[in-house]
Amino acid sequence: MHQEAVLGQFLRSRRQAARPAPEQLISSGARQVPGLRREEVAAKAGVSVDYYTRLEQGRKNAPSEEVLSAIALALGMSLVERQHLFDLARATRPLRRSSPAQSARPxxxxxxxxIGDIPAVLHGRGTDILAVNEAARAVIADFYAKPSRERNIARWFFLDKESRIFEDWENVAAHVAGMLRLDFGRHPGDRRLQSLVAELNSQSSDFRRLWTLHYVAVDFPRRKLINHPAVGSLRFDMEEVSPKADRDQTLDIFMPRDTQTKSAVARLLASRRTGAAETASPALALPEQWE
Known part of the structure; x- marks a missing residue:
């Protein structure tokens, strides 16, 4: 699909999801569709209805930053939605560069x-897992024991029943799809990312449903509840660390919310460390680098 069409789809999804303020409404009979009408968005953004219609239909290339900002304001976009809109618009321009190979930042x-025995997961572009510590392997999943192509958050969430340990699975899954959507706009020429999205669309009805919403997200919900098969309910507060110099890498830290969770994590780690010997991996080297 051409990037202009992707831009148009995103605009249409945000317009249909928008809740019009009284001053945005144009009185012309009963409303037949949810959200705003095209003429209402155009009027608020200060562009012609024909211009905005061509944007939604993928027939207008490279709108200016001023126009994009006005449309984002008219649609009430969040900061991350505005960022995604600009990413999509930049991707319609002729000059493109392939994405650099990924490696975990030192x-x-x-x-x-x-941080020691607190679960942590480092993920990069396209939700590829770049590293996990031993606590995360004990509490969430032993990603190092999985085939290399399965070391990906989105693939794990939508194709592996093991991910259902998250009691708010639907909410977290929506954010995972939203993170992938953001990367999809940021790196439009990435064949690996395109292949991942195609695979998930073909194999997961949950992903297909969430992907059509055009929701974008930069991180997970702040609070996590995990129903671990060995120790029961675990409660965490999430902290994300993402350097300004690299928008593609984020370290997710699962901070125990109570002493019960902290004790359970310690027991899981102790059990793991006294179990069968295994080879430790300080970082995950992806066998197929992003192009």
Whole structure:
């Protein structure tokens, strides 16, 4: 699909989801569709209805930043939705560069080691898992024991029943799809990312439903509830660390919310460490780098 069409689809989804303020409404009979009408968005943004219609239909290339800002304001977009809109618009321009290969940032790896026995997952572009610490392997999933192509948050969430340990699975899954959607707009020429989205669309009805919403997200919900098969309910507060110099890498830290959770994590780690010997991996080297 051409990037202009993707931009148009995103605009249409945000217009249909928008809740019109009284001053935005144009009185012309009963409303037949949810959200705003095209003429209402155009009037608020200060562009012609024909211009905005061509944007939604994928027939207008490279709108200016001023026009994009006005449309984002008219549609009441959040900061992350506005960022995604600009990413999609930049991707319609002729000059494109392939995405660089991924490798875990040393600073984030050092931070992961510093936090010790608190579960942490480092993920990169396209929700690929770049590293996990031992606590995360004990509490969430042992990603190092999985085939390399399965070391991906989105693939794990939508194709592996193991991910259902999250009691608010639907909410977290929506954010996972939203993170992937954001990367999809940020890196439009990535064949690996396109292949992942195509695979998930073909194999997961949950992903197909969430993907059509055009929801975008930069992180997970702040509070997590995990129903672990060995120790029961675990409660965490999420902290995300993402360096300004690299929008593609985020370290997710699962902070125990209570002493019960902290004790349960310690028991899981102790059980893991006294179990069968296994080879430890300080970081995950992806066998197929992003192009």
């Amino acid at each position: 600073g984030l790896m050092n931070l992961m080691e510093t």
